[in-house]
Amino acid sequence: MVVLSALAGCGEDPATSTETSTDPGTTGSPTATTSDSPITTSSATTTTTTTTDVPTSMDPTTGTTGDEPAELVPVSHARELRAVWVATVSNINFPSGQGLSAGAMQDELLAILDTVQAAGLNAVVFQARPEGDAVYSSQLEPWSRYLTGTQGEDPGVDPLQFLVDEGHARGIEVHAWLNPYRAKASLNSVLADSHIAAELPQYAYKYGTALWMDPGAVEVQDQLVAVVADLVTRYDIDGIHFDDYFYPYPVDGVEFPDDSTWEAYQAGGGQLSRADWRRDNVNAMVETVGITVADIKPWVRYGISPFGIYRPGIPAGISGFDQYEGLYADPLLWMQEGWLDYLAPQLYWPTTQQAQAYGTLIEWWSSITTGGRYIFAGNYLSKLGTEAKWSLDEFKQEIVLSRQFAGSGSQGNIFFQIAPLQENLLGVTDAFKAEFYQSPALTPPIAALAGQAVEPPDVALDGPQVSLSHAAPEGLRAWVVYAQSGQEFVIDRVVPAATATIDLSPGTWAISAAGKHGVESQGVLVTVP
Structure with a gap:
């Protein structure tokens, strides 16, 4: 990276800079990776959505315990x-x-x-x-x-x-x-x-x-x-x-x-x-x-x-x-x-x-x-x-x-x-x-790929410990954990997708899966007594 002095009014001139000048421009055995992805189609240009229903309201007394079907809630946060x-x-x-x-x-x-x-x-x-x-x-x-x-x-x-x-x-x-x-x-x-x-x-x-x-x-x-x-x-x-x-x-x-x-x-x-x-x-x-x-x-x-x-x-x-x-x-x-x-x-x-x-x-x-x-x-x-x-x-x-x-x-x-x-x-x-x-x-x-949806995680609750898995784990980047605050869910943490279990304190939570393409699933509602 260089900055022009005479013309652009900053630091140094690339025409005269040397190897020791500031530069993001100046700017194991590798492992093979899979091309599997959690998105719901195989085409990068096809837009689809999941068929999972999104609830119109949130009930903090319900959630997954490992047996009943997961209840889903919409979640999001400011990306950057x-x-x-x-x-x-x-x-x-x-x-x-x-x-x-x-x-x-x-x-x-x-x-x-x-x-x-x-x-x-x-x-x-x-x-x-x-x-x-x-x-x-x-x-x-x-x-x-x-x-x-x-x-x-x-x-x-x-x-x-x-x-x-x-x-x-x-x-x-x-x-x-x-x-x-x-x-x-x-x-x-x-x-x-x-x-x-x-x-x-x-x-x-x-x-x-x-x-x-x-x-x-x-x-x-x-x-x-x-x-x-x-x-x-x-x-x-x-x-x-x-x-x-x-x-x-x-x-x-x-x-x-x-x-x-x-x-x-x-x-x-x-x-x-x-x-x-x-x-x-x-x-x-x-x-x-x-x-x-x-x-x-x-x-x-x-x-x-x-x-x-x-x-x-x-x-x-x-x-x-x-x-x-x-x-x-x-x-x-x-x-x-x-x-x-x-x-x-x-x-x-x-x-x-x-x-x-x-x-x-x-x-x-x-x-x-x-x-x-x-x-x-x-x-x-x-x-x-x-x-x-x-x-x-x-x-x-x-x-x-x-x-x-x-x-x-x-x-x-x-x-x-x-x-x-x-x-x-x-x-x-x-x-x-x-x-x-x-x-x-x-x-x-x-x-x-922003329109290509991700399936929500599979969640099993055992006391305060939550086990997480996914149908297409190779294509995941992270789990995103949200805490309920009033009628909203606020981001609490981002957890690497390789993590199989997390601990939650008592309260109501929602956990989404995020694909490597950056799209989040809906959140699975989790209530910890």
Whole structure:
């Protein structure tokens, strides 16, 4: 992730940044997973509902005891993605250094999850492919040098698999964050023989301080799609995520050296301008990845975190870098075409900075959502405390503004990056938990699957202990427990679906099943004497 200084009025210029700069854009043996799902149809595009009757009133004296038919009640709560980026490039967040033991890396991942829980968050966006490499076990790309110091060297642990296993055990989603085209964050690093830039050197270009793969090369596109398909197939991840690096941020006076693929396009009869051709290359990748993810596991959320300004003057009064012309990225088109599930624009300016005002930008981004898709604002948390304008109150206000447009599609936040939360800098972790994320929440449902219902859980009550099971357990994400308060049911906890039993105190409860696609069933009424 980068922020343009001269044009966008914030922190650093990607044209001059080095490998050690801040970047969520900068951004075991894996286990096979099943494609079974609790939704009531096999088609991702068919909408059905269950035939279970919904009671018109709630009777707190009835409920399931393990014998009689379950009584069902409607339940719901405010959904929100509460995520944080964990950057591996340049060892920003993980691992803390190169050459750590497998146990030390596992301990660091557990500490990351501890922080996520302490802040009340529900998702981690983990950088699994920082530079055409892998922070996971891959047959397609070499192990990342950020693990051992040598690209291609086995670290003795699969960080992504460990994070998925431990995160899911805590009810935390894990999204795999990939940089699509960067091959080296530093030109001085040494490539493994199996790296894409070593195998396709004709499409690997030195540009600025990094090495970049050509987005216009079919072989480069094919490799990226294959990597995505491999990740989604072999890992029980909850999302695929790209940052803002497509064509690289421009270096003043230096043209990106893609003459060979541009000339081949023209020789084949291509009629687009060079800028439109580059945008078309990126658009084709975005669409193909979306189709690939949806074909393999449609409940895996696919999204992109673009630069926070679409184009200067959009909306009125906003000025800054033009990603449409500079990065050849058209996130408005991606949303309109439904190629992805969400956008997470990097709104890396404070609410007080008029030319890039956070409130104005989040309102505009929220207004472009279509088809029930979402905006998750990207927030520049690593600036916390660096200047007066980056106070704790500033980030509180950004969350408030994000929620203000929830009805228009603004359904959460992703914070760059986790270090301030790990430090509890200025009390930010405590404040997030106490003031914004005290109540648990599921992330929003996948828009394309939002109409596909989930069967309620099977519930058996033995005193205060409730046993939970389901007809399609492989497709579940969680049980959601609600406590009756007056005539309403209020969310009490979210329990990982692997949990077979829970304890309840005396009172009336409702328990729903939530599918991996984010849809909840009706709640089964439970009364504990």
